[in-house]
Amino acid sequence: MIKTEHLCKRYPSVTAVEDVTFEVRPGEVLGFLGPNGAGKTTTMRMLAGFVTPTSGRASICGHDVEREPLAARQCLGYLPEGAPSYGEMRVAAFLEFIAELRRLDGARKRARLDYVTERLQLSSVLDRPIETLSKGFRRRVGLAQAIIHDPPVLILDEPTDGLDPNQKHEVRTLIDEMAREKIIVISTHILEEVDAVCTRAIIIARGRIVADDTPLQLTSRSRYHNAVSLQLARSDQLEAARAAVAGLAAVASVEVSEREARLTALPRSGAMILQEVAALAASQGLQLKELHLESGRLDEVFRTITA
Amino acid sequence: MRNVALILRRELASYFATPLAYVFILIFLVLANAFTFYVGDFYQRGQADLRPFFLFHPWLYLFLIPALTMKLWAEERKSGSIELLMTLPVKTWEAVLGKYLAAWLFTGLALALTFPIWITVNYLGSPDNGVIFASYLGSLLLAGGFLAIGSCMSALTRNQVVAFILGVVACFVLLLAGYPLVLDAFRGWAPQTLIEAVASLSLLTHFQSITRGVLEARDVLYFAMLIAFFLFTTTVAIDLRKAD
Numbered sequence: 001m002i003k004t005e006h007l008c009k010r011y012p013s014v015t016a017v018e019d020v021t022f023e024v025r026p027g028e029v030l031g032f033l034g035p036n037g038a039g040k041t042t043t044m045r046m047l048a049g050f051v052t053p054t055s056g057r058a059s060i061c062g063h064d065v066e067r068e069p070l071a072a073r074q075c076l077g078y079l080p081e082g083a084p085s086y087g088e089m090r091v092a093a094f095l096e097f098i099a100e101l102r103r104l105d106g107a108r109k110r111a112r113l114d115y116v117t118e119r120l121q122l123s124s125v126l127d128r129p130i131e132t133l134s135k136g137f138r139r140r141v142g143l144a145q146a147i148i149h150d151p152p153v154l155i156l157d158e159p160t161d162g163l164d165p166n167q168k169h170e171v172r173t174l175i176d177e178m179a180r181e182k183i184i185v186i187s188t189h190i191l192e193e194v195d196a197v198c199t200r201a202i203i204i205a206r207g208r209i210v211a212d213d214t215p216l217q218l219t220s221r222s223r224y225h226n227a228v229s230l231q232l233a234r235s236d237q238l239e240a241a242r243a244a245v246a247g248l249a250a251v252a253s254v255e256v257s258e259r260e261a262r263l264t265a266l267p268r269s270g271a272m273i274l275q276e277v278a279a280l281a282a283s284q285g286l287q288l289k290e291l292h293l294e295s296g297r298l299d300e301v302f303r304t305i306t307a
Numbered sequence: 308m309r310n311v312a313l314i315l316r317r318e319l320a321s322y323f324a325t326p327l328a329y330v331f332i333l334i335f336l337v338l339a340n341a342f343t344f345y346v347g348d349f350y351q352r353g354q355a356d357l358r359p360f361f362l363f364h365p366w367l368y369l370f371l372i373p374a375l376t377m378k379l380w381a382e383e384r385k386s387g388s389i390e391l392l393m394t395l396p397v398k399t400w401e402a403v404l405g406k407y408l409a410a411w412l413f414t415g416l417a418l419a420l421t422f423p424i425w426i427t428v429n430y431l432g433s434p435d436n437g438v439i440f441a442s443y444l445g446s447l448l449l450a451g452g453f454l455a456i457g458s459c460m461s462a463l464t465r466n467q468v469v470a471f472i473l474g475v476v477a478c479f480v481l482l483l484a485g486y487p488l489v490l491d492a493f494r495g496w497a498p499q500t501l502i503e504a505v506a507s508l509s510l511l512t513h514f515q516s517i518t519r520g521v522l523e524a525r526d527v528l529y530f531a532m533l534i535a536f537f538l539f540t541t542t543v544a545i546d547l548r549k550a551d
Contacts, residue, residue, distance in 0.1 A: 048394040051550045073396045080394070084387030086317070088324040097317050101310060101395050129324070145391075 001025055002047065002153060002183055007056035009042050009207075016042040018207040020056070024200075026152070029179045031198035031215070032187035035306050039207040040187040041081050044157050047185070048078045060153050074102075077151040079159055083142030087131030091122055091141055094130060095148060102149035116144040119174060135162035143171065147178070154178065156186045160193060172197050191298045195219075205306040215298070222296030222304075227266045228277045229294055233287035235261040244284050248276055264294070310397050314405025315412070322413055331375060335417045338367055340424065355432025360424055361442045361518045365482055365511055368453050373474030375414065376457025377467045379406050380545065384465035393549050403542045407458050414450045418443065438520035445517030448530040452510055453478050455537035462544040465551075478510075481533075485509030 002024040009017040017039040024030045032040045045051035047058050049065045049072060058065045063072035085094055095116065099109050117123050120140040125133055130141060139162050146154060159175070160168045175184060175197050188194065194201050194215050201218055203211040211218060219225065232238055238261055245263055246254045250271035255264040267273045274293050281288055322328040339360065343349045347359025383389035392402055428434050453474075460473035483489050485506040493502050506512075510533075513526045 045390070045550060048390075050390050050394050070396045070398070073394060076394075078391075078394045080387065080390040082387055084391050086321065086388055087386065088321050089317070093320070097313065098395070100313050101397060103396075 001062070002058075002060055002185065004043075004047070004058040005056055007043065007046055007058055008054045009039075009046060009051060010054045015207050017046070017053075020204070020207075020209055022202060022209065022212060024183050024185060026183050027180065028200055029175065029184045029186070029198045031194040031201040032185060032204065033189065033191070033194060033201055033302065034187075034204035036189070038204045038306070040204055041157055042207075043204070044078075044155050044185070044187060045080075047155055048076060048080075049073055050080075074149075075151055075153050077146035077149065077154045079142045079146040079154075079156040081157040083139045085130050085138070085141060085145070088129055090127055090129055091133075092126040094141065095122075095144055098145040099148050104149060112148050112150065116148050119147075120144045121170070136164060136167050139163060140167070140171075143174075152182055154182055154184045156184070158188060159186055160188065160190065168193075191302060194298065203302065203305055210305050211301075218301055219296035219298050222298070222301045223266055224264070224294045224300060225296035226272060226274075227264055227294045228274050229262060229264045229290075229292055230277065230281065230286075230288055231290040232261045232263070233289045237286055238263070241281075241284065241286050244280055245277060248273065248280065250276060261289075310401040311405045311408070314397070314402055315409045318406050318409030319413060322409070327375075328413065331371065331413075332417045332420060335367065335371055336420060338371075339363065339421055342367070343424065355428055355434040357424065357428055357434065357439050357442060358518070360421075361446060364446045365449060365514060368450055369475060369478050369482065372414070372450060372453035373457045373460070373471045373478060375410055376454055376461050376474055377470040378461065379410065379458050380462040380541070381465050381467045381470040384551075385467070389545075389549060393545075399546050399549075400538075400542045403458070403462075403538055403545065407454060407538055407541075410454050410458070411447075411451050414454065415447055418446060418450065435520065438518075441520050441522045442518040444522065445514050445526075448517070448527065449510060449514045452481075452530050452533045452537075455534040455541075456481065459537045459541045459544065462541045481508060482510045485512045 005021050007017055007020040008015070020039075020043055032043070034040050042051060046053050047060065047065065049069045052066065060072040061075040063075065065072045089097070095113055096109075099113060104112055117126065120143055122137070122140060122144060125137055130138060133141070139159070143156070143159060146156065160171050163171060172193070175186070178184065179197070179199075186193075186197070198215055201211070201213060201215050202209055203218075230241075232241060235258070238256065238258065242254050242256055242263055245251055245265045248265070250268055250273045251265045252268045253266050255266070256262070265273060265277055278291060281291065342363035343360040347362060349359050352359065380389070383392065393399070425439060428439075429436070456477045457470075457474040460477055461470040463473065464470050480489055486509070490502060490506060493505055513529050516523065517526050
């Protein structure tokens with residue numbers, strides 16, 4: 001379990017993290033969201049024992065990160081921001097170095113090295129110095145060192161930054177697979193990633209937690225939650241359609257995109273307007289290219305909360 | 308100790324993964340021998356000893372050792388790998404000691420590669436090999452002292468050039484602590500005991516007393532305490548400011 005209590009980090013000129021309290025249990029994948037500079041990395045660094053909190057406490061698997069730093073670190077796999085490593089080292093030597101510092105030996109070490117090499121597709125670069133690798137490979141080497149000792153807790157600072165869509169998919173699959181028995185915390189500013197891998201999301205802004213919920217619940221906070229979007233085949237019907245939809249009692253407002261010939265009807269709170277809008281479209285003789293119910297827009301929630 | 312050994316091995320390998328090791332050893336050997344023969348008048352003195360050889364070691368180390376140590380910690384900070392190292396289950400002192408010992412072992416290797424001059428002097432005459440052996444030990448201890456100072460200076464900054472300059476200045480001051488250049492800064496205001504204390508810190512005095520062939524416990528103790536002090540300071544500096 002990861003536990004933080006009133007974690008604060010103040011620098012002389014700025015407060016980076018203010019009163020952050022949360023718990024993460026096995027099986028949870030927690031996504032840390034927030035604008036750049038919101039305090040995501042500082043919070044993760046405090047969990048990893050790299051930054052000392054000004055006040056408050058954090059523990060990993062019951063080990064306080066300040067009083068029992070080594071026990072806490074042994075339970076933890078950590079990918080620092082930017083996946084730093086020793087550039088002049090070859091991938092194989094680097095992973096072996098980390099494995100040995102993680103107290104892996106003999107057959108177990110061999111097996112774990114083989115596993116991470118296979119899982120992160122590193123076999124083609126094992127003999128290359130890390131500094132000659134592409135950004136994607138470096139990130140995967142960073143992930144490999146984080147999971148090499150099969151830790152119960154993983155903290156990954158932007159694990160998919162710099163990866164192409166295929167590699168992103170691979171890493172998300174890996175996180176999904178590990179999620180069942182581990183506690184995973186990732187930070188990201190790719191919102192689709194939260195939907196894809198996280199069971200829970202914490203949004204941080206200016207050092208404080210401003211939302212802590214499931215991705216689904218967060219999306220439902222959007223004003224686009226249960227909105228109905230319709231795209232017309234003929235743009236000359238746009239004005240008539242807008243007026244008709246806006247006339248519905250349950251519709252709060254209508255947004256129009258003339259370029260796409262699209263209307264988005266936002267419901268009054270709690271109202272379900274799909275049926276009504278569909279019926280209206282039929283009775284008005286609107287020619288539709290598309291009609292769908294929106295679940296909400298995470299980016300819009302993100303902007304509203306963190307603005 | 309396992310962690311110290313692992314870090315030592317990694318560091319040592321990293322010296323040889325870059326041209327650094329080869330350039331350092333080459334320059335050290337060329338300069339050590341050039342000083343001995345051209346400035347130290349090795350032949351013209353007509354004496355079978357290695358005094359002119361060891362005479363220049365402090366001045367050679369003064370610039371070469373900070374060049375070796377400037378990257379020890381500053382580079383870790385700059386590249387961010389310090390965040391990786393300090394979040395592994397490794398104690399700070401283990402990392403400090405591992406890196407330091409790697410640098411010392413490497414310097415020891417460079418020093419050992421000067422062995423042809425020892426053979427040469429034995430071929431030309433019959434020197435006191437005990438004095439030469441003590442001088443080699445003294446030189447190794449002096450290098451160890453400089454390395455500890457350099458390690459500490461490197462821990463204070465993320466800029467390697469700054470680490471180098473701080474290293475040279477700190478080594479220079481401690482080297483000449485017993486000489487007027489440094490002592491004059493204290494005379495006039497400091498009590499006599501402080502001046503004597505400063506003078507007794509002089510690396511050069513202790514080094515010269517060893518190269519005369521007398522390996523005294525107090526000289527060895529002096530170097531051991533100097534090294535322990537600066538490694539301890541390095542550990543504190545890293546612990547306090549690892550994330551800066």
